[in-house]
Structures are given as structure tokens and as C-alpha cells.
Amino acid sequence: MTTRTLIEAIRDGLSEEMRRDPTVVVMGEDVGKKGGVFLATDGLWAEFGDNRVIDTPLTESMIVGTSIGAALNGLRPVAEIQFADFIHPAFNQIVSEAARLRYRTQGGFAVPMVIRAPYGGGVHGALYHSQSVEAFFTHVPGLKVVVPSTPYDAKGLLRSSIRDDDPVLFFEHKRMYRSVRGDVPDGEYTVPLGRAAIRRQGRQVTLVAYGLMVAFGLEAAEQVAGEGIDVEVVDLRSLRPLDRETLLGSVRKTGKCLVAYEDNRFGGYGAEIAAIVAEEAFDFLDGPVSRIAGPDVPAMPYNHVLEDWFMLSPAKIADAIRRLAAY
Amino acid sequence: MTVTGDGRNTATSPLAASAGLTDDDLLAMYRTVLLSRAIDERMWVLNRAGKAPFVISGQGHEGAQVGLAWPLRRGYDWIAPFYRSITTCLAFGMTARDLMLAQFAKASDVSSGGRQMPGHYGSMERHIVSVSSPVATQILHAVGIALASRIKGEDAVSVAIMGEGSSNQGDVHEGLNFAAIHRLPFILVIENNGYAISVPAEKELSVKDVASRASGYGVPGVIVDGTDVLACYRAGRDAVERARSGGGPTLIEAKVTRLTAHSSDDQQTKYRSEDDLAQGRAHDPLPIFREQLRDAGVLTDELEASMADEIRSIVEDATTFAEGEPDAEPSTALDHVYGDATGAEPAPPWHPSAGARSEGPAA
């Protein structure tokens, strides 16, 4: 075991996969000599060279579109979108092409590629360096969407994503890059896609979360534990495919479900979770399936007071837990 | 006539020699154009007969398509075509049956199993990238394929093909820039028929020739007359040689004419004058190529008669065969969303396999 930050675990996952499989290549803006603006690819260019670590022009659609082509021709590209906020120029390539090539050719063409993108707020990133964009992509059959919350998972899920034969969007919370540390085994391991993890056992309320909201949710659970509210925290890890069994198993046990997500609330990913729980665990519920999420403004403001207003926090989540537990 | 031991005719008329080809090559190219036209015309007949709800046509583009596809190595090089690429796909190895199965959208349609609109051909084994409807996306796939060839140390060439209207999309700028920076083995073919549905070229392009934009990327831009099959062949051959030998991309613009409406859902007399349509018909590559081959003594009455017979029976066979094939079972419509079963969502309650999860692809 070694203690690693989230970003170190991602870097380790990338370099180990590149050593293991010569078809893995990395493409993106500033990923070469500089090692990426967050240093996720630091050292890769020195080790693997120009052919496998490619500094691209500032053209997101091209980063994704050529990665699709390279995947069709036998490579496993890992594309980096510098910030999730700037993934939208590539939306057409992701949704119309990467997600549909397999379906529209009856499995004749496959697109084994990963798109890594740092997402999330609370980092003074303002409207265009703070967004959560997962809901745009979890809506799309043919895509897989992964959000790690621990260094162990980040490395293990990234490895599984690279080895997966379908396009995977891999969203990394910027605020967790260096603030979260954890044990990572030295040897080879993977974390499968489509399996949630129960981070805290509890009997009264199920809190469903992913990414930074897992850490906030665990803190909130501690805050209310002293008041006698026993919270179970489910970390989805993989948003699509979704681990329904773990999700529904937990809610059937506790009878109450709160979904926490950082994105604005209306039409967010947590709305789908709420709908699934309402449909499939209705007989077990003794309170309304609830959401605690970002406010419905177009994006996160910069000023620190306004940013705090937008962001969820352990305290806001704890309040929502108390309201639900009161049923 | 010079016939070799294996029965191949290596006769070389001055016309064939001018392009470094044999007479047999010219006849095979002509046959591809004839076959393409015959299949295409049959598709419209099927449409009018109520048997095929949608047709999109390559009529008028065939000369450029056959000439530009001919220098490529089938199944080794790659093409990322568009919905008018019927002749290109025939020249790249698809069969009349393959095209008709797509037209009827049957389960055995090799391109998509009837999932896509007609004209959206594709085949992994033939290296024909599945045609998509959003225009111009394929340029980036072709550039990525070229990048992968380079990284793997292979010398395959990759070609993207689209119309002049589509060439205005941002992906074209992004793709040409990247391909040029890395001198990738890539060719962009623009089939300029003067219209994007109803919008004439002067309202969609700020310049007269798309090829003139090539200089902005530091790559050669070549203009060819799409009725001059051999000029197209030479332009294609030069671009392929340049790409394969590390000389980088080329943009080739073929001036063609659209002989039909944009698609079976369009009425082009609403926006094209009789004069304009007549000019288009005067630029039909088929009779022009035919006259050229007859003048050169390559195409004879007997050859024409036997080709016509052969093509009639191929089209007949393909149509009857495809029409008789079964449609896809709705129970298969959940298949191939992901490569493994774990990704799939449960089937809806009214689905034949409700409650079950879709299987991945057959092993």
C-alpha cells in the first residue's frame, strides 16, 4: 500500500496502462511536456514520447473525433478535455458518433476510448471552470459515465475504463485532486464499472452520492449521527451503468432516500435516481424520495460568497437529512 | 487485344496509357459507374412504387467517385464516405446486394441491420466507416484513423468525403489543421455539386472553390472536373502517393452535378431553374465517360450489350433478394448498445424481453 492523492492515482493508472498496452495513447491540450494543466499526465511524455502523448491544438471536437477514428483503427485513446466546461464543442462527436457507432453498425464498429475531464466547483472557477456536466451524458445510451471519489477507485476505475470496449466519460472532481488522499495497492487491480460502494453503513436514511458529494455526505452523516440519525452512504462510482441492486437494496433497508448532487437540480442525474427509487422501492418508502442539489442558475458564480451559496456543503446536506429523517 | 496467361486483357489504348491504366481498368471503372447508376435508378422506382420510403442519390457524382476511389487499396486503405457515396462504396468492394439490403433496411443489411436510413453504408472489414447523418463528423474519424496508421507504423491512407455545403462545418477546419500539422496520410474529397439541399454555392461558400481554402492549412488544393474520370483518377493517385509516402494531406474538390433532387423528400424544381437543370444534365458523367471510351475504341457495341445484360440481372437479383429478406425482430433492437451486457438498462415493460437485460454482441 502507498498513500496517494486522487490525481497521483490517476497518473499512476494512466502510466501503468500505457506500459501494459502499447495501443493506449493520450491526447489533449497541454498534456505533453507540461503534463496537463492539473499535471494528471505529468511525466508521460518523457516516458512514452510524441507518438503516444499528443499535444493537440485547442479543438475539442477534433480531440474527441480523431480519438474515435484512432479507436476504430486499433488504438485505445484516452482523450483529455482540459475542463469539463469545455466539452460542449465535442458534444456532437460524443453523442452522435462515439455513442452510436456500435449500435448503428450492429456491433461492427466499436469505440474503445476514454474521455477524462476535470469537473466540479468550489475552486473559485466561476461559470466556466466549475460545471458538472454528467447529466448531459448519462442520458445517452451507448456511453458509460464514471465519477471516482477515492484514489483507490480513481486508479481502479480508470484502468477498467481504458480496457472497456465502449466510450467512457471519466469525470474527476478538481477539488478532490489534491485534497483527498487514500491507500492504493502497489500491485495490479481494477475496480469494475457498474458497481456502487457502501461507504458507511446505516439503518435510517440512504444518502446517494458521487464524486465530491460522497465526501460531503460522509461528513454530514457524522454531524447527524450525534443526533441519533443513522445514515447509510452509497457512492455510485459508476453513473452509467448504474448498480441498481446496491442502490435499491440500501433504500429497501432504510426506507428513506436522499440524493445529493452538485449540478443544478432540475433534470439532473439525481432526478433519475429518485425516479428509479420511487418506481422500484415504493413499497419500502416511508418518506418522500428527496434531492439536495445545486440551485437552478445557469452556472456557478465566482465571488466567494456567491460560490458558497451555490455549492452544497456538509451542513446543507445534514439539514436535508434531518428534514427527511423527521418523516 | 493482348491477353495474358491468366486471361487478363492488358491491352492499353492511348487513353488508358495516358493514365497509366489498362483498357480493362477503364472498362471496370465504366462498369462500376453503370452499375451504380442502375441501382440508384432502381431505388427511385422502388420509392415511387411505395416500397422504399426514402432515397438519397449519387447520380451525377459517379464519375468523380469512381476515379477518386480507384487508386486506393481496397480493404487496406480507409474511406469515411457520405450519403451520396454509392459509387465509392461499390468501388471499395460493396456489392449490389449490400446496397439494396440497406435500401430496404433489412435485418441482413451489412451496413446497419436496417437501423440507419438508406444510403448510410459502412463495413468494418472493408474499411468503410459507417456513414452518419450529421454532416462532416467523418472528417475527424478519417483523420484519427490516419493518426493511428502513423502511430502503428502502417502506410494505409485515409479518405474523408463530403459535399461542399458540409465543408463549412467547424470539424473540417479542426480536422484539416490537425492532419496538416502532423502531415498525416489523409485526403479530403469535396464533391461540389453547387447546392446544399436548396442553398446555392454562392450563399454557402465565401469563395468560389473550396480547394482554395487548402492553402490556409498549408496543403495542396486540387480542382478536378467530375465528368473527367481519368482526371479524377490522376488527382486521386497523386494524392494517395503523396499521403502514403509521408507527404501529408491533400484536398481534392471535384466539380460535379446533382442530377436528382436532394433526396426523395425534396422537389428541386422549386429552387432550380429549367436552365440550371439542363446544364446539370449536360454534365452527366455517364454519357461523357461512355463517349470517351467509345472514341478510344475501348468500349464496343458488343461490350456495351453484354454489360447491359449483366447489370440488368445484377440489379434484378439484388432487388428481389433484398426485398425478400426478413425485417429485424424488435426483440433485437436492444442489442449492441454496449459491448457487454453489464451496460444495458432493463428492457421496457412492453418489450418482448421485458425484465431481461440486453445481451452484448454475439460472441
Ligand SMILES: Cc1ncc(C[n+]2csc(CCOP(=O)(O)OP(=O)(O)O)c2C)c(N)n1
Ligand atoms: C449537421 C447537419 N445539419 C443539417 C443536416 C441536414 N442536411 C442533410 S444534407 C444537407 C446538405 C448538404 O449539402 P452538401 O454538403 O453540399 O452535400 P450534397 O447533399 O449537396 O451532396 C443538409 C443541410 C445534416 N444532415 N447535418
Ligand SMILES: [Mg+2]
Ligand atoms: Mg452540395
